[in-house]
Amino acid sequence: MTGHNFVHRFMVVVIASLQFASLAHSATATANVSAEIVSIVQVSVDASTQLLVSSTTGVLVLSIPGGGGSAASTMTLTASGAVASGSPTTFTASDSAGLAALITQMTTSGGTLTTSGTLSGTGVQIVVIQAAAGSSEGGTVTAIVTYN
Amino acid sequence: MFHPFFSKQKAVALAACCALLALPALAVVTVTKTTDLSFGKLVPGTTSGTVNISTSGLRTPSSSVTLFTQASTQQAAVFAVSGGPTNTTCALTVPSATSSLSGTGAVMPLSGFSASNAGNSVIPLDGSLGSITLDGSGAYTVKVGATLTVGASEPAGVYTGDFSVTVTCP
Numbered sequence: 608m609t610g611h612n613f614v615h616r617f618m619v620v621v622i623a624s625l626q627f628a629s630l631a632h633s634a635t636a637t638a639n640v641s642a643e644i645v646s647i648v649q650v651s652v653d654a655s656t657q658l659l660v661s662s663t664t665g666v667l668v669l670s671i672p673g674g675g676g677s678a679a680s681t682m683t684l685t686a687s688g689a690v691a692s693g694s695p696t697t698f699t700a701s702d703s704a705g706l707a708a709l710i711t712q713m714t715t716s717g718g719t720l721t722t723s724g725t726l727s728g729t730g731v732q733i734v735v736i737q738a739a740a741g742s743s744e745g746g747t748v749t750a751i752v753t754y755n
Numbered sequence: 756m757f758h759p760f761f762s763k764q765k766a767v768a769l770a771a772c773c774a775l776l777a778l779p780a781l782a783v784v785t786v787t788k789t790t791d792l793s794f795g796k797l798v799p800g801t802t803s804g805t806v807n808i809s810t811s812g813l814r815t816p817s818s819s820v821t822l823f824t825q826a827s828t829q830q831a832a833v834f835a836v837s838g839g840p841t842n843t844t845c846a847l848t849v850p851s852a853t854s855s856l857s858g859t860g861a862v863m864p865l866s867g868f869s870a871s872n873a874g875n876s877v878i879p880l881d882g883s884l885g886s887i888t889l890d891g892s893g894a895y896t897v898k899v900g901a902t903l904t905v906g907a908s909e910p911a912g913v914y915t916g917d918f919s920v921t922v923t924c925p
Binding site for chain 1: 783784785786787788790791792793794795796797798799806823827832834836846854856858860863865899901903905909910911912913914915916917918919920921922923924925
């Protein structure tokens with residue numbers, strides 16, 4: 608190998624390196640995606656009384672028909688085996704969000720074993736009750752729904 | 756035979772020197788997932804609906820899907836970009852096609868990906884492409900949100916899937 612040839616090879620190496628440095632480069636990463644569908648039990652729309660129990664984390668969904676007019680629906684809710692302190696709570700709500708908020712407060716504020724209230728108004732379709740976790744997991748929730 | 760002024764040893768040393776000089780310019784970008792995307796706990800309705808999770812982790816339901824918040828963890832995906840060329844604009848690619856989550860029931864389509872930076876400033880996407888400008892250390896944080904379509908009366912259980920993002924730098 609002559610010195611000239613070696614220098615020539617060396618230049619090729621340098622040029623190749625510079626060209627490589629100018630190439631676009633990319634990297635990819637993957638994330639996992641998850642969602643948990645919670646089991647529910649719904650009140651049938653034509654029954655006046657039905658037991659609602661969820662075996663997961665206490666999801667209670669009431670499907671309450673609004674009725675064809677201004678007649679109000681009456682709901683009596685009894686919870687047992689949940690948090691055993693505090694005083695009963697009476698709730699009244701004219702919409703599902705309001706009722707859900709009240710019931711959530713009831714079940715997480717720690718106090719109510721038994722409560723009842725009146726759901727008035729129309730158009731209420733679904734109410735989600737989120738029972739407290741922890742000590743209440745072994746309990747049951749019973750709802751009695753009466754349609755006027 | 757080598758030229759007296761350009762011996763083989765000197766040539767090798769010079770080549771190594773130039774190679775070292777060239778390396779700093781070859782900033783190899785890397786992307787690392789730091790947080791997975793989670794929609795948390797959802798209550799399906801009698802009709803199909805969607806849940807969008809923003810890049811800040813806020814869930815927004817539509818139709819009959821109800822959010823269940825008790826013991827529910829929801830979060831956007833977070834990716835850490837590092838090692839890239841400093842102060843350089845790079846291309847960000849999020850999924851363009853609909854992927855899905857699989858579980859005990861029907862697959863749930865995942866679409867409508869969105870992206871933001873660490874401060875939740877939106878990264879505009881043209882289709883699946885956006886651009887990010889790496890900072891002075893060649894780093895960037897990308898948050899990704901998406902929309903999940905929940906089927907009517909979707910059976911209970913955990914549904915999983917995945918998606919990838921790619922960063923391409925000049």
